[in-house]
Amino acid sequence: MLNRVILIGRLTKDPELRYTPNGVAVARFTLAVDRRQAKDREKEADFIDIVVWQKQAENCANYIGKGRLVAVDGRLQIRSYDDSQGIRRKAAEVIAENVRFLDRAKEGGSSYNASHPNHADEGMGSEISFNEDDIPF
Known part of the structure; x- marks a missing residue:
């Protein structure tokens, strides 16, 4: 069996870094990935939730932000949860095993x-x- 996802896209906002009760870092961000379209149609994108753990989560939170181009290599995970009204929902997210930063901050940008x-x-x-x-x- 194989569950492998490779994505290249841009962050829609800065990563959100949190820590579990045991002190393990976890960062979440959304990646906008362009879809291939016919030439006469407008660009469309998929917005994919990414979860990163441990030291790599801290690196993502410290070194990348909204608009930055990254490659994510990981696995697809589908989880179920009950929303605030008790309705069963499903969420799809990519659990990143490797995040590569593909561009540099713009010249003259903030440090x-x-x-x-x-x-x-x-x-x-x-x-x-x-x-x-x-x-x-």
Whole structure:
């Protein structure tokens, strides 16, 4: 059996980073992926929910944002839940195993803020600013 999804698209908004009660990072974002269309039709896109776990979730939250181009490699997961009115619903999402950042921030854009791994001894949560040339990947 095979469950593999590979997508390339742009983030519709900044990733939302949270932590489980056990302290595991999880980030969620939506990817807009263009559909192939006949030449005489307007562009259409699918909006696909992506879930990223652990260190990669933190990297996504720190280094990418709305409009950035990424490639996601993962698996499709369908889950069921009861909404606020007790109606059974299904949600499809891609559980990302690998997220590749495919573009750079625009020139003159805002700098990224993230805890820099080389400054861990400066105190938890200390933030520094740096530009896209400093990003290690």
